[in-house]
Every structure is written in C-alpha cells, then in structure tokens.
Amino acid sequence: MASVESSESELLGPILSGLLGTDVGLSVLDWNAMAGANIDLLGLLGENGQDVTVSDPGQIANVDLTLLDLVQASAAVAEADGDTALVNALNALSVPIAELNQTINLADLITIGLPQGSLATLELNALDLIGGAIQLYNYENVVTTTQPIALNNAILEQFGIGGAEILLQVVEPPHFECGGLERSSIPRPCARNFPWIWPISSWIPLCWTVLSAHLSGG
Incomplete structure (x- = not known):
C-alpha cells in the first residue's frame, strides 16, 4: 500500500498548491488516506450524474466537471x-x-475501454486521480504560480539550507487507460498510456532523489 511520509507531505502540499494557485493545507493523514485508497471510476461517474447502465463505456468519461465536482463525487x-x-x-x-470554477473534461484524464454493456469495476488510486486532475486543471487553464512556492523541509536542513522556492506549470498532464479485457475476460487495471509521465504518487520519492543528488553535488 502506498504511503506518504511526514516530510514528503511537506513537499506534496506546496506542489499541488502551486499547480492550483491556492493553498492546499492537508495533513499527512489526509495524504496517506488518498495514497492508500482506490476510487471506483464507474461509481464516481454515477455520482456525477452519468447513467453508467445505458452509456457507452467508451464515452461516459466525456464529462465536464470542476475539481470540486470530482472531489465531492469521489467522497x-x-x-x-x-x-x-x-x-x-x-x-x-x-x-x-x-x-475554482473552471472545468476539466474527465476524458482528457481517463479513457475507459470496456465492451458495450459492461459494468466491470475499474479502480484508480485516489491520489493519482485527484493529483492527475489537478495537473490537468493546471494544463488546461494555464494556471502558473505568479509567486514562487516556498519549500521548508527537513531534507533541506540536512544540507544546511533553510528553504527553497519553485515555480510550477504542467506541460504534459498524465492520462490513464482503464479497462480493455485480458484473455480471461477480466478488465485490465488502470495504467498510464504515457509511461514517462508519472502519477502524483510517484513524484515525492523522485523529487527527494533529484533534490538530494543536486544538493550533494551528485
């Protein structure tokens, strides 16, 4: 099960805050709750008003919604x-x-590839879903932080640095392919169709690795 350490949450919060242009002050318990849970996508779309019993599975994700709509439906x-x-x-x-009233189209984040009439359960990690939606929101609405995002974290203190600042903008959001049937007729789990674009749950260890190597001169 994925998890977020306390020091990592101190980086994740500013990253997502920077992408949104508003402060996201969640606790490490909140981040871990999202990192360790999956969201039923068809249930999510049903909560958002899509009739998943009659809709073409390939089209039901074609819906415009705000981030608040997505978060409330996920809840x-x-x-x-x-x-x-x-x-x-x-x-x-x-x-x-x-x-935040601007919308995203969920089909720009998720493609559902199920046969007509299929109601198979498809799940996506909650942190990847919400983090991916935030990246898509930034990308589609051209939200760039006008002020640097301050980072104050224990890992910086290890190198005698009291803090750092970053500017953020998404140049290519993630996209998840969900469904498609295996030979056993079992739907495939959700996977990124661009493997070089990492979901939000992978950012934190990567950021620490790159930052540590940079600060140590490696």
Missing part, C-alpha cells in the same frame, strides 16, 4: 465504501478548491 464513493479516512481527506480538500 461520496468513499463514503459508500465506508472509507472514513478518505472521506475526511476529500472533504478537507474541497474547502480550498471550492472557488
């Missing part, structure tokens, strides 16, 4: 699954994004 799915920690995390995230 409803999590509540139905009894995942209280994820519900609390998503409810906390809904507060800072409530005023």
